[in-house]
Amino acid sequence: MTTARRQLIDAESTPFYHVINRCVRRAFLCGEDKHTGQNYEHRRGWIVNKIKQLASVFCIDICAYAVMSNHYHLVLRIDTQALRQLSQQDVITRWTTLFNGNVIAHRYLQGDELSEGEQLVLDKLLTEWHERLGSISWFMRCVNEEIARRANIEDSCKGAFWEGRFKSQALLDEQALLACMMYVDLNPVRAGIADSVQESDFTSVQERINELREQNPSAQPQRLTPGDIQLKPLLMFDGSVGELKQTGIPFHFADYLDLIDWTGRAIRPDKRGAIAATRPKLLNELGIATDAWLLSANEFRRQYSTISGSWDAMCAMKEKFGGKWSRGKGHSQNLHPTNLSRSV
Template identity: 45%
Template structure:
């Protein structure tokens, strides 16, 4: 039985999710269309929206890739940060997206002149907005709806731009997260649009490479791309917020994965496996399978057998799905 969308996201299971939105009929509405018209500039629209929303929502962007007929984002829900925001901060952020209500507008102008009942009503609205600012559905809505309206206005037409609602996958452990990020970052390579990760336009890997090249210390989280969730190295006791891998290790891993997938490069690269594979306890066969078939082979939950069992319980599944390791055996 199909589960309702609200039941597909549970912070008890994981704060990490992979989301995909596709253009209607998978047409190249963000690339070179069949009629010879180029819509490549729309990829920049989507990339700009992803970066802007990351600064407003309490949702971190781990990876993204904007293609000609779809886009991917890997997101991290930061509930703790949202709960620490004051009412003024929540209103300030929400008003960057919407006008708010007459009461919240008055609250911003002069809350001292408001009655207590009005302030209580504002507080109720603030808590509703606080939840929305940690909601993946609202994040994706604020990418898809403005893009569709802008594209339809440009084309002088009406109708659907996106193929239904977005697809979501829960990433239950570190292996699933890193492999999904590599899958997303290598999308343009697999599609034949680009030859190198750093040359792939409208991707997080290109943004990370640009920042790393310009930084004095690329692995320092303060010198990484601000709009992306930082990579903070090996797990340790005083762990700051970030992805548990060094940036240089991740870039090496993505580059190796992109080259090893090519049939004519398999034998030449296998002897030079990056240390990150041992640290994450990833078998090369499992890693290559994940990085090439992440979206098509796996459904709503991705992780090891133990992580899948825990995630299935948190999300209310009656049966535990097969793990990636079980599928490969």
């Protein structure tokens, strides 16, 4: 039985989520179709630009992404603080950037006086739009509808482009967030498409490395052409594990790079001889065993169903929504040996 989306995505439980969407049948999202010789590589840019455009409209941040030949991965964060701070004008302006909106809403922006009935209609619309601006479901709907429409036009065909609704996993703590981001960023390496993260095209880690080399921090806003929606930068790494207040990804980027370099070489059979004996700092801080970490880097998506985190936290979220069972107990306990992880 399919689980209701509201039970899979709950910002009160965690703001971090891993989402994945896959093409239907033999359809190509990106890459080269060896049967027809047609190349779809340009579609990778469609997706990266679209998720960054939408992130600037929605109160949603992009932590990690990887665009593959027939599917894509995202690690997203719902920015609940930004969502709470939106004014009525902000809500209308953001929503009407993507949709036509409503005549009453446009009149409100123009400063027209509204009747009592019109104000009631506007209040209802604002409540609905405000909720949607913090919704991963609406974010993904906007991504997938446009990509499907453009792909079908390009392929001169009709019908479903995506396999179904997107899959999601709630990431309840630092271990889950770190393991999932690593899994996403290493997708091309694990698939044998790239030899290193530097060569992993259309991944967030490659983008971050390139920005570092160019001394062009992610915080710098980007634009396509005048009139286009601003591209929102990737969510920044803002500190080590244990900080009381986090506004970004709760690790140092240098530590993340060290861990992903070590992990990337470890999961390539031809690179095992080059693995340093010293464990990366983040593994020591989080108390994660080497074997458990490497297995997670390869199998994270299959280790869990819709929730990942400490086993106690997974059970609590299931119980909150009426569930009694969750997959991944052994893997969770391996990633949380001390059970000292805190919620993110």
